[in-house]
Amino acid sequence: MILFCAMEGDVEQDIDLLAKKTVNLRVFEDENGKMNKSILDVDGEILCISQFTLAADTKKGNRPSFINAMEPVGAQKYYEMYCEALKNNGVKIVETGEFGADMQVSLTNDGPVTIIFDTDVWNKKG
DSSP states (O other): OEEEOOBTTOOTHHHHHHHHHHHHOOOEEOTTSOEEEOTTTTTOOEEEEEOGGGGOBOSSSSSOBOTTBOOHHHHHHHHHHHHHHHHHTTOSOEEEOOTTOOOOOOOOOOSSOOOOOOHHHHHOOO
């Protein structure tokens, strides 16, 4: 399962970079128990859910601010572009949630791995 959040300042050029990193990252175990296989290697499927609350800013006060989340029209466009880019980069099945809906999603996290991808980090120089 991927929780996707588009934030203010994100650019379209990052979508393909994000998709390529996603499909090629070796987070699945090989025959020796090492994280050495990608989702492509294991012929995996993806459930991609849009989750604007990942943009929560909790620096001030006790109520999160979502001012850093991209506005809904742009965020939906980026979400759809990302899901399509996952398919274009070799993932055969990419299921999606309903953008902007109040959904009940269940996740059983089988293993100790949860990774944040932030294209801002990749794009920084130095």
